[in-house]
Amino acid sequence: MPDLTREFIVHPAYDKRPKYGQHCVDMLWLLNGPLGVVQFRLFTGWGIQVIGQPTLGWKELSMSRPRYHSVEEHEAISAPMPADIGYHSPKPMYEGQTAMDCNLIPGGKCYYDGSTLHANRYFAILVHEGGEALWKALEEYYHERFEAKEEVTA
Numbered sequence: 001m002p003d004l005t006r007e008f009i010v011h012p013a014y015d016k017r018p019k020y021g022q023h024c025v026d027m028l029w030l031l032n033g034p035l036g037v038v039q040f041r042l043f044t045g046w047g048i049q050v051i052g053q054p055t056l057g058w059k060e061l062s063m064s065r066p067r068y069h070s071v072e073e074h075e076a077i078s079a080p081m082p083a084d085i086g087y088h089s090p091k092p093m094y095e096g097q098t099a100m101d102c103n104l105i106p107g108g109k110c111y112y113d114g115s116t117l118h119a120n121r122y123f124a125i126l127v128h129e130g131g132e133a134l135w136k137a138l139e140e141y142y143h144e145r146f147e148a149k150e151e152v153t154a
Contacts, residue, residue, distance in 0.1 A: 004033045004142065006135060013048045022047060024078070030104070031138045035146035036089040037104045038138055039114070040122045045078035082123035086114020087145045 011026040025044040030037055052061045087093070088102055088110040102110035122141075126134045 004031050004139060006031060013046060013051075015048050022049070026083075029134065029138060031135070031142055032104070033142055033146070035142075036087055036110070038087045038142045038145060039084065040082075040119065040126075040134065040138060041084040041086075042123065042126075043081040043083045045080050080123070082116070082119035084114045084116055085119040085122050085141065086112060087141075088112050089146070093145070 007030040009028040009030065011028070013023060013025045014020075015022040023043075025046040027042040027044060029040040031039075052063075054061075088104045089112075090105050090107070090110060092099075092111045093113065097111045097113070099109045100112055101108060102112065104110060122134060122137055125137050
């Protein structure tokens with residue numbers, strides 16, 4: 001079994017409207033090995049417009065907790081969304097796959113592919129079985145993507 005390293009990254013929410021838009025807290029699980037990197041990405045639905053600033057007192061913070069059903073639409077918070085299960089490979093994995101800029105693979109280029117629909121399975125594993133089970137599923141995904149594939153020429 002290859003050496004696989006785990007990395008969990010949480011990107012904060014932002015509101016950079018009107019130029020760059022807004023986005024919720026984004027969680028990213030990365031499993032890195034000698035053949036490439038696999039990822040699971042989860043959009044939490046937690047935006048800064050409904051969560052009080054950390055400098056507020058406990059009372060104000062407790063009153064600003066997320067609400068899934070709010071009287072005012074601008075205060076609504078969306079449910080978590082499994083956004084992606086995918087891989088970053090240093091070589092093409094299928095004919096015609098094109099390289100993209102990538103900070104996860106040495107050399108700054110990778111061949112990426114992923115699926116939002118298939119991410120639902122990994123989200124279900126996380127919710128029903130927890131973090132260790134998710135890492136195990138990502139290891140299985142790594143082996144399926146990288147070790148079971150035949151060599152592809154660019």
